[in-house]
Amino acid sequence: MSTTTGPAWTVGDDITVHRIDETPLPPATGPWLLPAATPEVVAGEDWLRPHFADGAGVLHLDSHSFAFTAGGLRVLVDTGIGNGKQRANPAWHDLDTGYLERLTAAGYPPEAVDLVLLTHLHADHVGWNTRKQNGRWIPTFPHARYVASRTEREFWAGHAMDEARRRMFLDSVVPVEEAGLLDLVDVPAGGVGITPQVRLLPTPGHTPGHTAVEVAGRGGTAVITGDCIHHPVQVARPGIGSCADIDPELAEATRRELLASLAGTDTLLLGTHFAPPTAGRVVRRGDSYRLTPVPAGR
DSSP, rough: EEEEEEEEETTTTTTTEEEEEEOOOTTTTTHHOOOOOOOOHHHGGGTTTTTTBOOTOOOEEEEEEEEEEEEEEOOOOOOOSOSOOSSSSSSTTTTOHHHHHHHHHOOOGGGOOOEEESOOOOOHHHHEEEETTTEEEESSSOOEEEEEEEHHHHHHHHSOOOHHHHHHHHTTTTTHHHHHOOOEOOTTTTTTTEEETTEEEEOOOOSOOEEEEEEETTEEEEETTTTSSSHHHHHHTOOOOOOOSSHHHHHHHHHHHHHHHHSSSSEEEEEETTTTOOOEEEETTTTEEEEEOOOOOO
16 A cells, blocks of 8 residues: 555555655765675666666665554564654764654554664664753663664673764664663564564574564565665675674575575565665565565555
8 A cells, every 4th residue: 555644565464564764865875885786786786777876876764664564563663764863974964854753653652662673773773763852862762662673782881982872872872772662682683573473583693693584474574674685686686785784604604594584485675775766675686685565555
């Protein structure tokens, strides 16, 4: 469905996954984030045009979340950049978007969200964890259980942060912890069930505790990428890494393993930074892969 409530996809016959748009990312994002995805490389993957790249080889990237209801629980996957956050990246700095209005219009007002799944603790995935009220950052989703990998949180707890990252934790992670809402879980090799229909899958490399989210509807499955895949060009070229990957070799191995597991299946891949149409199915093409787009409403 794609209505005033925003784009959505059906997973099986009982789950509808909504894309909650925050903001398109500027054209300069691609060369910075994925430096090996040069215009020449992108031009060689003609299937990326016109949705995922333009004719000049410029990548299209977005910031958005996904929301769905499973087993009666309202679930949100990642919380974007947030409004009014002081960030070093100009594309993320002091935003003023209608994200919460779009989330509410899709049927997920903040006070009704039950579960917030954080694929990892980067600034553009945790920003709406909090909102400012009376000069203080407070949890945006006061009745939710926020869930992250224990490995992820413990890594950052022991990491020598620069000032920008320290500020991000103080405004977007620490207030949730102090409110007693952050639930850290161990994610073994086979993944961990959060609810009967939702699993966290270990997809390390971009960060040590990065997870993808598997959603199992009745008769269908979807996987939400987080940042183990930033852009569909990495489906065709899994060796293309992100400048923000903490362990580039592990990140590449993770991508290859995930893509191999999805290729030729009916599992819907939903990219956390994929521009519209955002979703697709992974198919083999020679010794690599491509993404066959699935428009909203399917």
